[in-house]
Amino acid sequence: xxxxxxxxxxxxxxxxxxxxxxLGICPFLGVSKNMSSxxxxxxxVVFVMAIASGATWLVNEYLLVRxxxxxxxxxxxxxxxxxxxxxxxxxxxxxxxxxxxxxxxYLPLITTNCAVxxxxxxxxxxxxxxxxxxxYGIGAGLGFTVALLLFSGVREKLEMCDxxxxxxxxxxxxxxxxxxxxxxxxxxxxxx
Amino acid sequence: MVAEILIPxxxxxxxxxxxxxxxxxxxxxFEVKVDEKVNLVREALPGANCAACGQIGCDAFAxxxxxxxxxxxxxxxxxxxxxxxxxxxLGVDMDNAAEDRIARVMCGGTCETxxxxxxxxxxxxxxxxxxxxGGPSAxxxxxxxxxxxxxxxxxxxxxxxxxxxxxxxxxCTGCGICVKACPKKIIExxxxxxxxxxxxxxxxxxxxxxxxxxxxxxxxxxCVKACPVGAISMNGSLAxxxxxxxxxxxxxxxxxxxxxxxCF
Numbered sequence: 001x002x003x004x005x006x007x008x009x010x011x012x013x014x015x016x017x018x019x020x021x022x023l024g025i026c027p028f029l030g031v032s033k034n035m036s037s038x039x040x041x042x043x044x045v046v047f048v049m050a051i052a053s054g055a056t057w058l059v060n061e062y063l064l065v066r067x068x069x070x071x072x073x074x075x076x077x078x079x080x081x082x083x084x085x086x087x088x089x090x091x092x093x094x095x096x097x098x099x100x101x102x103x104x105x106y107l108p109l110i111t112t113n114c115a116v117x118x119x120x121x122x123x124x125x126x127x128x129x130x131x132x133x134x135x136y137g138i139g140a141g142l143g144f145t146v147a148l149l150l151f152s153g154v155r156e157k158l159e160m161c162d163x164x165x166x167x168x169x170x171x172x173x174x175x176x177x178x179x180x181x182x183x184x185x186x187x188x189x190x191x192x
Numbered sequence: 193m194v195a196e197i198l199i200p201x202x203x204x205x206x207x208x209x210x211x212x213x214x215x216x217x218x219x220x221x222f223e224v225k226v227d228e229k230v231n232l233v234r235e236a237l238p239g240a241n242c243a244a245c246g247q248i249g250c251d252a253f254a255x256x257x258x259x260x261x262x263x264x265x266x267x268x269x270x271x272x273x274x275x276x277x278x279x280x281x282l283g284v285d286m287d288n289a290a291e292d293r294i295a296r297v298m299c300g301g302t303c304e305t306x307x308x309x310x311x312x313x314x315x316x317x318x319x320x321x322x323x324x325x326g327g328p329s330a331x332x333x334x335x336x337x338x339x340x341x342x343x344x345x346x347x348x349x350x351x352x353x354x355x356x357x358x359x360x361x362x363x364c365t366g367c368g369i370c371v372k373a374c375p376k377k378i379i380e381x382x383x384x385x386x387x388x389x390x391x392x393x394x395x396x397x398x399x400x401x402x403x404x405x406x407x408x409x410x411x412x413x414x415c416v417k418a419c420p421v422g423a424i425s426m427n428g429s430l431a432x433x434x435x436x437x438x439x440x441x442x443x444x445x446x447x448x449x450x451x452x453x454x455c456f
Contacts, residue, residue: 041231057209063203067203069200072203081213087218090218090222091218091222094222094224095222097224162315
């Protein structure tokens with residue numbers, strides 16, 4: 001139990017996927033313009049990461065390791081993740097249309113997001129078992145959520161500021177993101 | 193050696209095949225019946241996703257129009273051309289829609305022409321500035337000039353220069369988002385063919401206007417008398433040109449003493 005808690009907390013704070021590992025920056029910058037789309041996106045990411053971690057772990061354990069094909073991890077994981085997200089989108093559209101309306105449009109965005117592949121590969125690297133892998137996937141998704149929500153708040157405030165013309169738009173966003181990332185580096189060494 | 197190649201190929205290929213088949217099965221089994229007309233209407237739309245129609249985007253508008261929730265003429269950007277296409281797809285008659293319109297800022301005051309009543313230091317936003325005693329300008333009806341409309345325009349058709357917003361007529365699609373964004377409500381949608389406009393919204397009396405702005409309408413009514421078709425009427429001390437009657441002859445602009453009537 002303690003181990004699971006440590007995995008989750010370290011995934012959210014100490015090794016935040018977006019702010020410390022710098023994975024998944026594209027949707028991070030793209031969807032953080034306002035809080036509502038940020039919420040929808042993060043929910044979708046948690047969902048996908050959890051399922052993807054589980055599915056890729058199973059494929060790795062029972063297909064790749066069994067036949068000593070670990071070198072195929074990258075391509076197989078991408079295949080599995082892409083198919084999985086497509087499947088989820090199709091099922092969601094039919095069974096829960098309300099949920100699909102709120103977060104369905106973000107699902108294609110995160111299909112080949114490097115953060116999702118990153119979770120899958122890190123699970124293998126750290127020799128997690130099935131439960132630990134899924135927990136790590138959820139934790140990584142939650143870390144993405146925290147980062148995205150925080151940053152969308154920052155960006156909403158930035159809208160009202162008087163920014164020099166040359167820095168408006170992407171430049172000041174990147175600078176703000178760097179500062180938030182710097183703040184998160186303060187969590188390093190929390191569990192050592 | 194052959195086994196080393198065949199097995200991974202079989203595994204990855206097999207996985208791909210399995211996923212492909214399950215996905216095609218799933219897409220058939222979980223198919224959501226989408227009305228074909230929705231796709232046809234969607235293709236007829238300009239696709240700017242500007243949300244001027246009031247829906248979230250072009251997809252949502254296409255669905256709403258097929259469901260009958262919004263009128264066929266709802267897409268202001270597409271104008272009459274798109275409305276006609278949609279009406280054809282849906283097989284309905286298009287009632288005489290308003291002709292294509294374009295936005296114009298009904299103010300000609302810049303930093304040089306109009307006086308200020310205080311120096312404004314704060315958020316560079318027209319809503320914020322206008323909330324403070326009607327804005328920094330001495331004229332309560334002047335364009336605040338801090339670019340709220342410029343930022344709101346999804347087609348980048350507005351430029352703020354010298355404290356005055358100017359709409360680039362070639363880029364404007366008449367969507368009407370700037371009209372809603374302006375806190376002073378001085379942006380109007382006028383029919384596309386009108387060239388002459390009284391570029392002022394001031395309802396102050398003529399002598400007051402003359403003191404604070406060099407290009408404001410002073411209500412002298414010379415334009416009303418000069419117009420051969422009687423298209424100009426007075427709203428208090430502010431002249432207004434009726435676009436339906438105006439023939440663009442330009443007589444009004446010639447007699448205006450403060451150069452308030454402009455030709456676009």
